[in-house]
Amino acid sequence: MDLNDFSVMALWTALALYALAFIAFTFDLARRSTEVREAAGAVVPSAVARNSAAADAGSTGGARTLTVDRPTGTGGGARVTASRSPSLRVGVALTVLGFIVHLAADVTRGIAAGRVPWANMYEFAMTGTLLIIGVFLLVLTREDLRFLGTFVTGLVVVLLGLSWNFYVEIAPLPPALQSAWLVVHVFVASLGTAFLALGFALSVVQLIQARQERLKLELSALRMRFLATLPSADRLENLAYRVSIIGFIFWTFTLIAGAIWAESAWGRYWGWDTKEVWTFIIWVIYAGYIHARATRGWRGTRSAWLAIIGFSAVLFNFGVVNVFFKGLHAYSGL
Amino acid sequence: MTSSSDSEREVPERAARSTRARGPSDRIDDPNARPELDGESTEGTASGARPDGPVSPKLGLAGSLRFFWRQLTSMRTAILLLLLLAIAAIPGSLVPQRSSDPNGVTQYFVDNPDLAPVLDNLQAFDVYSSAWFSAVYILLFVSLIGCIIPRTKHHFDAMRSRPPRTPARLSRLADHREEAYPDVDVDTAIAEARTLLKSSGYRIEEYDQRGVRSISAERGYLRETGNLVFHASLVGVLVAVGVGGGFGYSGQRVVVEGQSFVNSVIDYDTINPGRFFDEGTLSPYALTLDAFDVTYETQNADAFGQPIDFTAHLTTTTPDGTSQEQRIKVNEPLRFAGTDVFLLGNGYAPTITVRDPEGTVVFTDSIPFLPQDANLTSVGVVKVPDGLAEQVGLLGFFYPTAQPLEDGAFTSTYPDLVLPMLSLNVFTGDLGIDGGVPRSVYTLNTDDMTQIAGRGTDVDAIQLLPGQSAELPNGLGSIEFGNADPEAAAGDFSNSVPRFASLDIHSDPSQFWVLLFAVLVTLGLLTSLFVPRRRVWVAVRPLGETDDGGGSDGDEYGGGVRVEYAGLARGEDPGLAEAVASLAYRHGTALGVERL
Ligand code: HEM
Numbered sequence: 001m002d003l004n005d006f007s008v009m010a011l012w013t014a015l016a017l018y019a020l021a022f023i024a025f026t027f028d029l030a031r032r033s034t035e036v037r038e039a040a041g042a043v044v045p046s047a048v049a050r051n052s053a054a055a056d057a058g059s060t061g062g063a064r065t066l067t068v069d070r071p072t073g074t075g076g077g078a079r080v081t082a083s084r085s086p087s088l089r090v091g092v093a094l095t096v097l098g099f100i101v102h103l104a105a106d107v108t109r110g111i112a113a114g115r116v117p118w119a120n121m122y123e124f125a126m127t128g129t130l131l132i133i134g135v136f137l138l139v140l141t142r143e144d145l146r147f148l149g150t151f152v153t154g155l156v157v158v159l160l161g162l163s164w165n166f167y168v169e170i171a172p173l174p175p176a177l178q179s180a181w182l183v184v185h186v187f188v189a190s191l192g193t194a195f196l197a198l199g200f201a202l203s204v205v206q207l208i209q210a211r212q213e214r215l216k217l218e219l220s221a222l223r224m225r226f227l228a229t230l231p232s233a234d235r236l237e238n239l240a241y242r243v244s245i246i247g248f249i250f251w252t253f254t255l256i257a258g259a260i261w262a263e264s265a266w267g268r269y270w271g272w273d274t275k276e277v278w279t280f281i282i283w284v285i286y287a288g289y290i291h292a293r294a295t296r297g298w299r300g301t302r303s304a305w306l307a308i309i310g311f312s313a314v315l316f317n318f319g320v321v322n323v324f325f326k327g328l329h330a331y332s333g334l
Numbered sequence: 335m336t337s338s339s340d341s342e343r344e345v346p347e348r349a350a351r352s353t354r355a356r357g358p359s360d361r362i363d364d365p366n367a368r369p370e371l372d373g374e375s376t377e378g379t380a381s382g383a384r385p386d387g388p389v390s391p392k393l394g395l396a397g398s399l400r401f402f403w404r405q406l407t408s409m410r411t412a413i414l415l416l417l418l419l420a421i422a423a424i425p426g427s428l429v430p431q432r433s434s435d436p437n438g439v440t441q442y443f444v445d446n447p448d449l450a451p452v453l454d455n456l457q458a459f460d461v462y463s464s465a466w467f468s469a470v471y472i473l474l475f476v477s478l479i480g481c482i483i484p485r486t487k488h489h490f491d492a493m494r495s496r497p498p499r500t501p502a503r504l505s506r507l508a509d510h511r512e513e514a515y516p517d518v519d520v521d522t523a524i525a526e527a528r529t530l531l532k533s534s535g536y537r538i539e540e541y542d543q544r545g546v547r548s549i550s551a552e553r554g555y556l557r558e559t560g561n562l563v564f565h566a567s568l569v570g571v572l573v574a575v576g577v578g579g580g581f582g583y584s585g586q587r588v589v590v591e592g593q594s595f596v597n598s599v600i601d602y603d604t605i606n607p608g609r610f611f612d613e614g615t616l617s618p619y620a621l622t623l624d625a626f627d628v629t630y631e632t633q634n635a636d637a638f639g640q641p642i643d644f645t646a647h648l649t650t651t652t653p654d655g656t657s658q659e660q661r662i663k664v665n666e667p668l669r670f671a672g673t674d675v676f677l678l679g680n681g682y683a684p685t686i687t688v689r690d691p692e693g694t695v696v697f698t699d700s701i702p703f704l705p706q707d708a709n710l711t712s713v714g715v716v717k718v719p720d721g722l723a724e725q726v727g728l729l730g731f732f733y734p735t736a737q738p739l740e741d742g743a744f745t746s747t748y749p750d751l752v753l754p755m756l757s758l759n760v761f762t763g764d765l766g767i768d769g770g771v772p773r774s775v776y777t778l779n780t781d782d783m784t785q786i787a788g789r790g791t792d793v794d795a796i797q798l799l800p801g802q803s804a805e806l807p808n809g810l811g812s813i814e815f816g817n818a819d820p821e822a823a824a825g826d827f828s829n830s831v832p833r834f835a836s837l838d839i840h841s842d843p844s845q846f847w848v849l850l851f852a853v854l855v856t857l858g859l860l861t862s863l864f865v866p867r868r869r870v871w872v873a874v875r876p877l878g879e880t881d882d883g884g885g886s887d888g889d890e891y892g893g894g895v896r897v898e899y900a901g902l903a904r905g906e907d908p909g910l911a912e913a914v915a916s917l918a919y920r921h922g923t924a925l926g927v928e929r930l
Binding site for chain 2: 168169170171172173174175176178179181238241242245249252253256259260261263264265266267268269270271272273274277278280281284285287288291292293294295296297298306321
């Protein structure tokens with residue numbers, strides 16, 4: 001077995017681990033829904049009751065520490081603080097394990113190829129998904145976004161699954177790709193993508209949450225009950241914004257680094273090649289998003305839509321433009 | 335969730351406070367807005383919460399202009415224009431563009447004869463120079479400039495003004511803390527707060543309002559500076575691209591191994607001078623292509639025959655006679671005498687000699703053949719206008735490693751010279767080059783010509799290996815495919831056919847400026863997104879007083895103090911709560927609170 005075979009095997013293993021993590025995360029969401037339903041039936045909406053419920057749980061030493069919070073007046077729907085969940089921890093553990101194996105797959109591919117492992121579609125997908133998971137885990141150390149586990153592992157499983165269609169044997173770099181900018185430009189683009197993916201997920205949840213808050217649904221009438229255990233739409237929006245602007249900065253850098261590279265490889269720094277066009281479009285959409293966040297009447301739902309459109313354009317750029325559009329970047333695609 | 339979420343619930347409250355007079359009217363979080371205590375009586379203060387109200391029907395011309403201007407420079411318009419710009423850029427990725435893919439456009443016209451002219455009328459093949467695309471970005475940049483100027487002015491004022499008075503009710507701010515220090519007097523508390531805030535980079539001002547002494551502090555002016563640098567640099571990039579591009583030129587030239595080229599307008603195959611370009615500024619150096627090396631992958635079976643390196647070895651000679659050996663690779667252009675020389679393409683240039691029936695040479699040249707596929711099957715044209723009984727045109731196919739196909743045609747199976755073969759179709763008649771109409775050297779116009787050899791005629795195409803000759807049909811003369819390396823062992827063709835390099839030579843003085851502004855864009859962006867701009871206040875009262883200013887009549891000093899700490903974010907500031915907490919903690923430490 002040579003190194004590349006090992007890499008392939010490791011990647012399959014990582015894929016399987018992520019799939020298991022996906023199941024665990026989904027299980028956790030289902031469990032949250034159940035908890036919310038029980039809470040909706042059980043808890044009397046008063047602060048006293050809430051306190052005593054919490055106290056009860058504490059004193060009996062049971063696993064459940066459930067707090068239900070029904071705000072009166074404005075802002076937010078009903079809230080339930082989810083109890084600590086084994087499935088959530090299993091999900092995170094499997095993701096970490098998957099990440100380690102995935103990292104091994106990536107590194108061995110790079111060693112086998114004698115260069116950075118992001119020079120064709122298959123390798124982009126491999127490294128890009130690695131970074132999505134890596135950024136997710138990194139953000140987890142600062143914010144509890146574990147509820148996004150289903151989305152993140154789901155996305156990565158799908159992308160990795162698709163990447164097998166693009167599998168190519170190791171080949172030397174064509175002259176145009178023999179540049180330090182390959183290392184920087186592509187890596188930063190993938191890193192940016194990873195942050196934008198999180199921003200996308202948070203914005204989607206934000207939209208759903210905002211709708212639920214607008215309708216002021218009772219816990220029992222919620223369609224996706226686990227929503228009651230997630231942060232408020234406002235909070236989600238702030239989180240989405242924070243990860244998205246990091247992604248945006250990486251994207252800005254990608255754009256500039258790409259132009260510098262294009263100048264030395266193709267003799268012009270900007271030529272409206274299809275890939276350049278889409279990188280530009282994405283950048284402009286996110287600039288719109290940042291403005292929307294600061295504009296009355298656009299903050300909230302509308303700006304969330306922009307983040308969603310922006311990331312859709314990123315996926316389109318990667319999946320569709322690389323594969324189906326004609327352009328100078330074409331040879332690097334497949 | 336975490337405590338930092340508290341600061342974020344502040345937004346609507348702050349939004350209501352922002353004033354209309356400065357900056358885009360519909361902007362939330364205007365860093366220039368002041369808390370209500372400022373008591374400024376600009377026209378906007380009252381209408382702050384109501385952006386761009388309904389239009390009054392009685393606007394005069396000036397009024398309409400002002401209204402239009404205000405609309406154009408509003409944030410909402412900026413968003414719409416940005417989105418419009420994104421949408422307007424899309425068609426250029428769906429339809430080939432003349433600027434980047436002229437052949438694609440020609441092909442598009444062939445494939446869609448009905449649709450193409452319609453699209454062409456809509457400038458769909460020139461999207462990025464089209465009237466509609468230009469309109470969007472020009473409006474956007476006008477709006478942008480309309481934003482930058484007033485904000486710059488206001489920012490200058492803000493930087494010179496004092497941090498605003500301390501709000502009376504700090505406790506109404508979301509990030510608020512209160513501590514009591516029984517053994518501290520007011521002066522000490524104020525002095526320590528002053529030192530602490532100063533050393534943390536705050537600009538401070540002390541106030542004494544109805545007996546409550548306080549420090550009002552503000553930091554992060556750099557955030558707005560960054561924002562302005564960012565936006566102004568965008569304008570810089572646009573101007574540099576738009577104006578600077580006019581001072582440069584770009585030219586293309588195909589050079590065969592062993593041949594030279596002089597950097598002057600007439601020696602280029604094609605040249606596109608910018609609007610302000612002065613031909614006299616071209617430095618007339620000579621450039622000789624000594625050798626062009628290509629390395630093919632031979633170890634890795636999965637990539638066998640893939641080129642892994644192109645290197646052009648050149649000699650440059652300046653007008654004063656200094657020669658220098660140079661090298662160009664795909665990612666390593668030659669930057670020489672104010673020009674940048676890039677390697678755009680390469681291929682084979684078979685040397686073809688045509689003789690008349692007496693054996694006199696009427697034509698000899700190395701003709702660049704354009705590669706058609708990865709194995710460098712190449713197509714080229716030879717035109718022999720004079721010296722033979724008729725004008726002769728040859729349409730040639732070159733196969734570096736020829737392999738016959740079943741139908742008698744050939745293909746190339748490897749890009750390097752293993753069994754190079756030239757196959758020529760022969761035409762006679764009018765080449766169409768006498769009328770003064772420019773004709774591409776790569777195409778043969780056969781409208782007025784008759785084919786006398788090759789597919790479709792009774793005579794086979796002429797097929798030659800390097801060093802071989804053949805008679806032309808009809809006794810016209812003979813043709814030879816020259817061998818560039820006649821000394822080589824029999825069967826070794828590896829150096830038998832010269833290669834050509836197509837070079838792109840240009841000078842673009844704007845490039846430096848574009849890069850400079852791009853770097854400023856990035857720096858401005860980083861500063862404006864990550865430098866928090868915030869105000870904090872430390873208000874000190876003798877213990878026992880309430881914040882209504884009334885309170886006990888306990889003795890003024892020495893009886894301990896009650897200190898309030900509060901912060902207000904100006905723009906996105908997730909770290910505010912922590913900053914206020916840390917301020918309180920450090921202040922407490924400075925005032926002698928025991929910490930474990
Ligand atoms: C060429 C078009 C524009 C682009 C690409 C662009 C891009 C951006 C970006 C990326 C940001 C966030 C970074 C920062 O705060 O510096 C930003 C912020 C901002 N832009 Fe623009 N902008 C453009 C035009 C405009 C225009 C026309 C206006 C005026 C209406 C404007 C007003 C602002 C303001 C006020 C902010 C600060 C938002 C905040 O407080 O978070 N921009 N812009």
